Amino acid sequence: MKRNIKGLIWVLAVIGFGVGLYGMYLRFSTGHRLTNYGSYIPWGLWVAAYIYFIGLSAGSFLLSTLVYVARIEKLEKIGKLALFTAFACLVAALISIWLDIGHEFRVYRVLFHPNFESMMSWMGILYSSYFLVILIELWFAMRVDLIATAGTGKGGSAFLAKVLSFGSNDVSKEAKTRDARVLRVLGVIGVPLAIAFHGGVGALFGVVGARPHWHSGLTPIAFLVGALASGGALFAVATYLWGGYEDKDQLDDVMRFLGKVVLALVLFDFLLEISEILVGLYPGIPAESMPLKALLTGPHWYVFWIVHFLLGVVLPSFLLFKWAVPAGPSGRRAGGAVAVACLLVVVTFLAVRLNIVIPAQINPEIAGLQTAFTGPGLQYTYLPSAMEWLVSVWVTSFSVLLFLIGEKLLPIAGTENSEVAE
Amino acid sequence: MALIDIEPREIRAQMMDDLQRALKKPTDKRHWAMVIDLGKCIGCTACTTACVAENHLPPGVVYRPVTETEDGKYPNVRKSFLPRPCMQCDKPPCVKVCPASATWKRSDGIVEIDYQKCIGCRYCVTACPYSARTFDKGFFYSDGTPYIPQYEQLPSFEYGKEWPRKNRESSPVGNARKCTYCLHRLEKGMLPACVTTCLGDATYFGDANDPQSLVAQLLGSPRLKRLKSEEGTKPTTAYLV
16 A cells, blocks of 8 residues: 555656656746746745745754654654655755746855845855755764665665765764764754744745735744644655554554644644734734735635645544544554645645735735736736646655655665664 | 926926036935825826836836826716836835845935846845836747847846846846836936926926925925835835825
């Protein structure tokens, strides 16, 4: 069963990669002309995809710290998996936002000519640091296994392990203790870093006073909670499929634990959403209530009600209450049901991100602007174009393939995490 | 108000005199300002068109749209127009958010964009409460026809530099763009294109730091309003309502 699912994911990722390539070709041959965002709705699907992936990454990474910092024994085995999931999602996020900018090859300016008043400059700095932390942490987490694979393994895996171990061959007890210490320190650095960069993305939106839908102190908090909920759910799915648990009771136990964490986070995230919606609607200030009304009853109401509320909150909560909450082995396997619930949360979370990005921009900032001058990009309605979807499909497939190939070649799952066990 | 007595011809002449006086001062002693009399605006959009022509604006890029709103019930209907150039805010939210240090407030009051530095992230576009910035996606008016005529490739002279439109990749394509108060014209001793073309003499322009200038006098008018002043952006462009 699991083999079939993994095979299906491979097939989907390869198809997505191939089909999405056409979108990438269009992106580089026609620039931004085939996109539906523009001047009045400047940010579209790719920005939503970026905050979606960066949330998945931050959430997954924060859960990995449970292993390396909080040392929750139950999760020892899957620390590396959480880190690698976070890495693949970070790559998807960075490609998404890179493709969104008008001059892709000037992106270095964000790092080399930063404006410290701009949240986006801070993002550049924080992502670079996070990228480094994640890579170093992964290396130390895999070091001993890499050495082992390089010595005993065959083919591509062994070769890659040899290259990636960078000549390190010390597997003594002292070296392993040092690895554990390094991981702990990096994890400790990583927690505030992950909170800073994902809260920071929230702040990037939150500080825009011109957009009342974003301009709230809750925005950075909601981003963080959303990241933990969606990233935690993704991690649970990855654990179910690639966690490498031979013992099914053990897997069920871990899945139930992750399921409960995800359930609490999904409900808390929804609570924050309700608060934003009700408080925003009450006084009836148009700039504030119009985006919310569009979200609830506008032409794209189904994004909130069906995709997010029904498939992303109600159904997963029901499944998780039924399968993850009851304690102990009930005779029935809970893992699969929890994984399905978490998969629903992960996939539908893009709706949450779209509902943050798009409705904030559909309000003409000056009455009458929508008809004052016409031209491409001077509209207040937005649906992603086929090319935008294709590009996002490619980015998603690329990072899934990156994950699948990495998981195949690197000692990410299925091996005991000796660094923590020591 | 004494201004009612000013003849249209005198307005132009005085603004030109104001401009010459301002140009004799060092840049940081001037503060360019625009005042738009909404009571005189007839909504002809000559300013919008003149701006497009002057700055060679491509499809989807607009610096000075004129909005039209209708209020009241027949037969008591009222139409009002609002030309919306860049507000050249003294506290510009667009400058604050730029991640690439590609836009700044000049000492003469104009908010400048360096097209060679802008990365096209459009954060400024979302941050402007007036939608004064638009994104140049690289369209030509002749898209879909066999060739792009030469007049579409002629350079614009924004910020005193030459920006030919030879292809769909080079700046200002891929950049955020906005009204510059026709800085390139000012520096050659000419008024902004929207001011010279305004049929009803509804747009005033000059140096707010010069108490003798027409705009400085108008800035003291009790009819003066600034758009969304509650946003704390301190716009330089002002309206007489």
